[in-house]
Amino acid sequence: MKRHWNVPIWVGFAIVLFALVSYIPLFVPLAATRDVPWVTYLLFLAGGWLLGFGLVRAFRDPQHYRGKISGSILAGLSVLLVGLFLFTILYFGKQIPSAANALHPGQPAPAFELPDSEGKDLTLSSLLKSHRAVLLVFYRGYW
Amino acid sequence: MRSFQKHLSEFHDRGIEVVAISVDSPAESQRLCRSRGYGFPFVSDPDAAVIRQYGVLHPKGGEEGKDIARPAEFLVDSKGIIRWVNLTDDIRVRARPEAVLEVIDRLRPG
Numbered sequence: 001m002k003r004h005w006n007v008p009i010w011v012g013f014a015i016v017l018f019a020l021v022s023y024i025p026l027f028v029p030l031a032a033t034r035d036v037p038w039v040t041y042l043l044f045l046a047g048g049w050l051l052g053f054g055l056v057r058a059f060r061d062p063q064h065y066r067g068k069i070s071g072s073i074l075a076g077l078s079v080l081l082v083g084l085f086l087f088t089i090l091y092f093g094k095q096i097p098s099a100a101n102a103l104h105p106g107q108p109a110p111a112f113e114l115p116d117s118e119g120k121d122l123t124l125s126s127l128l129k130s131h132r133a134v135l136l137v138f139y140r141g142y143w
Numbered sequence: 144m145r146s147f148q149k150h151l152s153e154f155h156d157r158g159i160e161v162v163a164i165s166v167d168s169p170a171e172s173q174r175l176c177r178s179r180g181y182g183f184p185f186v187s188d189p190d191a192a193v194i195r196q197y198g199v200l201h202p203k204g205g206e207e208g209k210d211i212a213r214p215a216e217f218l219v220d221s222k223g224i225i226r227w228v229n230l231t232d233d234i235r236v237r238a239r240p241e242a243v244l245e246v247i248d249r250l251r252p253g
Contacts, residue, residue: 096214097200106224122162135216136217137147137164137216141211
């Protein structure tokens, strides 16, 4: 008897891969999915469900369906990739020190004189002279 | 930064300048600003001296154990007083320009 190609395994794995590679270009720029990547999580669930379905089928009914080996490999790989993603999002992203020392509203903003991207010195006092307020955005840098 | 660039005119309309601060060198910031078309100043604090003064240092947070800034936003009024601060506990989760503009409009007297 000819064994069928186990499509859900491959589609499931493709969805997991798509969820991973689409996160930065598609869902980080979107306000609704930037802070909590729920679309990515839903894609993981959909992909995982298909993979699981295909895998169960391959083991229960190996006369009809392929995928015992390829399905196991792809499922293992998916678990690894999703784990890595979750680790990055849920653990690594939160590895910043407490901001207990940060200045509070009501305190004077420390003056500064720092070079801008053209190498020209910029001072807080000169910025405040020509503006109603200044929003200072501290960021980690792109190294 | 991209989201602040998108809303930059709304900040400028309110007389507010956005200034980005990091330990990146001016040359690195210049590359970034040119490639992404950022229209607000990026200043360089390579020793993290100013970053430290504002209390937002992330010791050894960068490559090769370099001290960098933790993400944070401070709104400073024309008298040089901090009026609003946003501190995140997640590198990915930053203040949204829409939310900052709302705060600005609320703080605005009259």
